[in-house]
Amino acid sequence: MRVGVGAATPPRVLTIAGSDSGGGAGLQADLRTLFACGVHGMTAVTAVTVQNSLGVSGFTEIPAEVVAAQIEAVATDIGIGATKTGMLASAAIIEAVAGAVDRVDVGPFVVDPVAASMHGHQLLADDALEALRTLLFPRATLVTPNLDEVRLITGIEVRSRADQRKAAEALHAYGSEWVLVKGGHLWDDPECLDVLFDGSEFVEFLGPRYDVENTHGSGDTLASAICSRLVRGESVPEAVRFGKDFVVRSVAASYPLGGGVGPVSPLWRLPDAEG
Numbered sequence: 001m002r003v004g005v006g007a008a009t010p011p012r013v014l015t016i017a018g019s020d021s022g023g024g025a026g027l028q029a030d031l032r033t034l035f036a037c038g039v040h041g042m043t044a045v046t047a048v049t050v051q052n053s054l055g056v057s058g059f060t061e062i063p064a065e066v067v068a069a070q071i072e073a074v075a076t077d078i079g080i081g082a083t084k085t086g087m088l089a090s091a092a093i094i095e096a097v098a099g100a101v102d103r104v105d106v107g108p109f110v111v112d113p114v115a116a117s118m119h120g121h122q123l124l125a126d127d128a129l130e131a132l133r134t135l136l137f138p139r140a141t142l143v144t145p146n147l148d149e150v151r152l153i154t155g156i157e158v159r160s161r162a163d164q165r166k167a168a169e170a171l172h173a174y175g176s177e178w179v180l181v182k183g184g185h186l187w188d189d190p191e192c193l194d195v196l197f198d199g200s201e202f203v204e205f206l207g208p209r210y211d212v213e214n215t216h217g218s219g220d221t222l223a224s225a226i227c228s229r230l231v232r233g234e235s236v237p238e239a240v241r242f243g244k245d246f247v248v249r250s251v252a253a254s255y256p257l258g259g260g261v262g263p264v265s266p267l268w269r270l271p272d273a274e275g
């Protein structure tokens with residue numbers, strides 16, 4: 001019996017990201033989220049991290065030209081409806097990604113400027129920050145920094161919701177269409193506010209702050225869920241609304257793993273997730 005003939009091809013999203021051997025964050029979190037959102041996920045691997053729930057003990061970069069070749073291989077055959085970036089590791093890889101983005105159609109382009117793991121291990125070289133600002137942000141549909149990344153990129157120390165708005169204005173000046181300043185690290189805030197800005201208007205996404213320990217991969221899950229809607233033609237505010245709701249439910253469904261910090265989980269979205 002032949003099966004699958006004539007089945008519709010799902011929307012396709014590319015993640016340009018590092019591998020997390022523990023499966024909690026990075027491209028593993030992206031693929032898991034995209035699958036749960038009904039999207040075919042594709043990968044351009046930038047680095048292989050040696051990582052578990054306790055942290056990152058090292059990583060090896062993929063040569064920049066191989067990163068660009070992965071992007072072009074999937075763009076020219078399969079087609080890319082939307083793209084997100086995660087760990088990019090070096091200025092050379094950022095330059096290669098910017099070049100590839102100019103050569104092929106990557107659709108709406110979401111830049112999650114991953115700089116360090118939640119345990120503090122550096123995942124982006126110091127000299128790559130300028131490449132992020134000048135080469136990637138001007139090409140981005142949306143940039144989604146957490147508050148540590150905001151400080152590294154702009155020098156702004158965010159201590160309040162008002163500071164989140166100031167940071168969004170400073171980040172928008174680097175040339176992206178939209179900026180989403182995530183508030184998960186505003187530890188004194190009883191709720192989690194994410195602030196979206198397009199250069200003229202602010203849109204606020206307020207959610208609960210769950211008292212959970214297992215939040216590994218929350219930023220990846222949010223950005224991937226946003227891409228799963230941008231690829232279907234939704235506007236950025238619509239896609240962020242979906243992404244915020246998706247990540248809140250995934251934080252609520254997080255689970256312990258190993259001896260350290262476990263991952264947030266998109267499994268809540270799948271029918272019969274218990275198997």
Ligand SMILES: Nc1ncnc2c1ncn2[C@@H]1O[C@H](COP(=O)(O)OP(=O)(O)O)[C@@H](O)[C@H]1O
Binds near residue numbers: 192219222
């Ligand atoms: N404890 C939490 N409860 C609910 N939502 C959270 C929690 N921590 C983070 N979030 C949400 O998860 C997303 C990622 O947040 P954040 O922690 O700021 O970035 P990152 O994961 O990149 O460090 C945001 O939408 C944020 O509001």
Ligand SMILES: Cc1ncc(COP(=O)(O)OP(=O)(O)O)c(N)n1
Binds near residue numbers: 019025116218
């Ligand atoms: C390969 C890789 N990519 C990204 C991260 C960052 O994950 P985490 O520290 O959990 O932060 P968010 O996903 O919440 O932004 C990583 N550790 N490894």
